[in-house]
Amino acid sequence: MDSMRQSILIVDDMEQNRKILGMMFQDTFEILEAENGYEAMCCIRENQDVLAAVLLDVVMPVMDGLEVLEHMQDEALTEALPVVLIAAEEPGIAARRGYALGALDILTRPFDPVVIKRRVENIIELGIHKREFKKLKNEAENDALTGIFNRKAMEDRIGGILNNPETQCGALCFIDVDNFKTINDSFGHLYGDEVLKQMAENLKSCALPGDAVGRIGGDEFMIFFRNYSSVERLKQKIAGICENFRRYTAEGQITGSIGVARYPEDGNCYGILFCKADQALYHLKRSGKDGYQFYDESCTSLPFQSVLTQVEGETK
Helix, strand or coil: CCHHHCEEEEECCCHHHHHHHHHHHCCCCEEEEECCHHHHHHHHHHHCCCEEEEEEECCCCCCCHHHHHHHHHHCCCCCCCCEEEEECCCCCHHHHHHHHCCCCEEEECCCCHHHHHHHHHHHHHHHHHHHHHHHHHHHHHECCCCCCECHHHHHHHHHHHHHCCCCCCEEEEEEEECCHHHHHHHHCHHHHHHHHHHHHHHHHHHCCCCCEEEECCCCEEEEEEECCCCHHHHHHHHHHHHHHHHCCECCCECCEEEEEEEECCCCCCHHHHHHHHHHHHHHHHHHCCCEEEECCHHHHCCCCCCCCCCCCCCCC
C-alpha cells in the first residue's frame, strides 16, 4: 500500500491542536481536518478508501468523539480504519468506553511529537496488516465469481452453527440450477456467469444474519437456514427461492431444484445433512425438476449418484 496516497483525518474543535498534529504527519500523509464529530463522519464516509487513520478528540461540540466512534462501529468502519482518541487529560471512564467502541489508542495533551508520531505510525501499520489479512481471508473463503462463501467455508460455517448451543433447528438446502449446461451452450458462458451471480444475490436476499449462503460447485448453491420459526415458514422461504429462479427467461424458463435436510431430524452434523440433502436433490431431479424435496425414506429408493458437479476448485 502506497502511504503517499493515504490521508490522516484530524478531528478537534481547536484549530491550534489540528495544526500541531498536522505538522507531525504532513511530510508523509495528506492532512484532512474536521472541527466537530458531524464533519468528521461526513469526511470519513467520503474518504474512507484513502484514510490511513483518524485522530479524534474526545470532547467536541455538535458530536463528541465517543459518538463518532459509535457511528463508525454501527457502520463497521472501525474494523479497517484505525482510530486514535485525543484527550486533554487521563480520560478514565472515557478510555474504557473508547476502547470498547474500537479505538486502538488514546493520546493525551500536551503532545510529545516523537512519541505521538511513532505510536500513530505503529497503529497505521497495524491497520495495513489487518486490511491485508481481511483481504486474504475473504479470498480464501469467498467464491471468486459470486462473492458468497465457497464450499470449504460453508462446511466450516455450518459446522460452527451446529456446534452453537443456541441453534435449536436448521435446514440445509442444496440448490441446483436446472439444465444449466443448456444455458451456457445456447447463450454463452458470460450470460451463464451473470445468471449465477444473480442467483447468489437472490439467495442472499432470502438469508437472515444467522444463516449461511454459498456456491459449492459449478451451478450448485447451498443455503442454511438457522432457527426457522416453523416448518411452514421454512417451506414458504424455499418456495420463494424456487420462484426467484423462474423469473429469468432465456427461450424457456430458468428453474431450480432444491434438496432439503433438517437439523436435528435428519442429522446432527454437516456431513450427514449434506449427504441427505444431496440424496433429496437427486431424487427430485430424477422424478421431476423445478421444486423442492425434503429428505425422507423415499429418497433412498433410487440408486444414488451425487448431483454435485465435479469441477476444478470452487469457481466455474
